[in-house]
Amino acid sequence: MELGSWLAQHGGVVHSQQAIRAGFTRYAIRQSLAGGECARVRQNWLALPTAPADLRAAAALGGRVACLSVARRHELWNLADGLYHVTVPRNAVVPPAPALRVHWGAGPIPVARFGLVEPIENALVHIAECQPFENALVVWDSALNKKLVTVASLARLPLHSAAARAVRAVATGLADSGLETLPVSRLAASGIRVSQQIMIEGHHVDGLIGDRLVLQTDGFSFHSTAEQRREDIAHDRRLALLGYTVLRYDYRQVLFEWPRVEAEILHALAQGLHRAPAEMRN
Structure with missing residues (x-):
């Protein structure tokens, strides 16, 4: 097998010692470098021209892809900041770069010597320390929802970070997207409890306050087709006929018009639109 093909099978960026252990000679590596098949990143890392930019950035610093960059790799719901996030050893000296966010703290999961990507658990800890609480919570919920981690496994991790422990205490994974997590978190700050993913009339609703107030959130990737939209509206009508009040909000309203959304919910x-009629409560 050619070195370039082997590199492609291993993510596009590997340490030269890994290539040697795989059976490639130093001469073969020099020939590949001379022919432009790959290039050196830092001193001992080999990279294809098509290698992912986040891996190249991590190798160039002698670090690992971390934090939100790991979340993007797993396609987790996140409020992206447009930066490359990298962990480096505590004694590393890193020159400032406009698109780079460096993390020096180690996560709870050990990483192999030549590993270029932090485990998801370590990335979640970095995210809790790096991002505002709400931003971190949506990523943790997304990781739980996609079953990359579990509540039980996270509970067993020794988290030294107070920020990570605070996010762990409320992350449930019940939300299908960050648009569902954000209203729950924000309303909880006002003492309002939202039950998530409750089955009503054959469908799960995103949130239920009390007995009768339903919250639904529509993101970019869901509820986007005409057929899905008709199904949503039909379900809203069925809920209304059963005595529920449905408040439905979209991506822009949750992210950029929250004061108005919150005011409507409080109104x-x-x-008393969250309460069932007295005769039904008795």
Whole structure:
């Protein structure tokens, strides 16, 4: 097998010692470098021209892809900041770069010597320390929802970070997207409990406050087709006929118009729209 093909099978960036252990000679490596098949990153890392930019950035610093960069690799819901996040050894000296965010803290999971990507558990700890609480929570919920981690496995990790422990305490993984996590988190700060993914009339609703106030959130990747939209509206009508009040919000409203959204929810609560009729409660 040619070195370039082997590199492609291993992510496009590997340490030269890994190539030698795989059976490639130093002469073969020099020939590949001379022919432009691959290039050196730092002193001992070999990279294809098509290698992912985050791996090249990590190798160039002698570090690992971390934090939100790992979340993007796993396609987790996140409020992206456009930066490359990299962990480096505590004694590393890193020149400032506009698109780079460096993390020096080690996560709870050990990493192989030539590993270029932090485990998801370590990335979640970095995210909790790097991002505002809400931003971190949506990523943790997304990782739990995609079953990359479990509540039980996270509970067993020795987390020395207070920020990570705070996010772990409330992350559930019940939300299908960050748009569902954000209202739950924000309303909880006002003492309002939202039950998530409750089955009503044959469908799960994103959130239920009290007995009768339903919250639904529509993201970019869901509810986007005409057929899905008609199904959502039909379900809203069925809920209305059963005595529920449905408040439905989209991506822009949750992220950029939250004060108005929150005001509407509080007005609905003030009117008692979350309560079942007295005869149904008795």
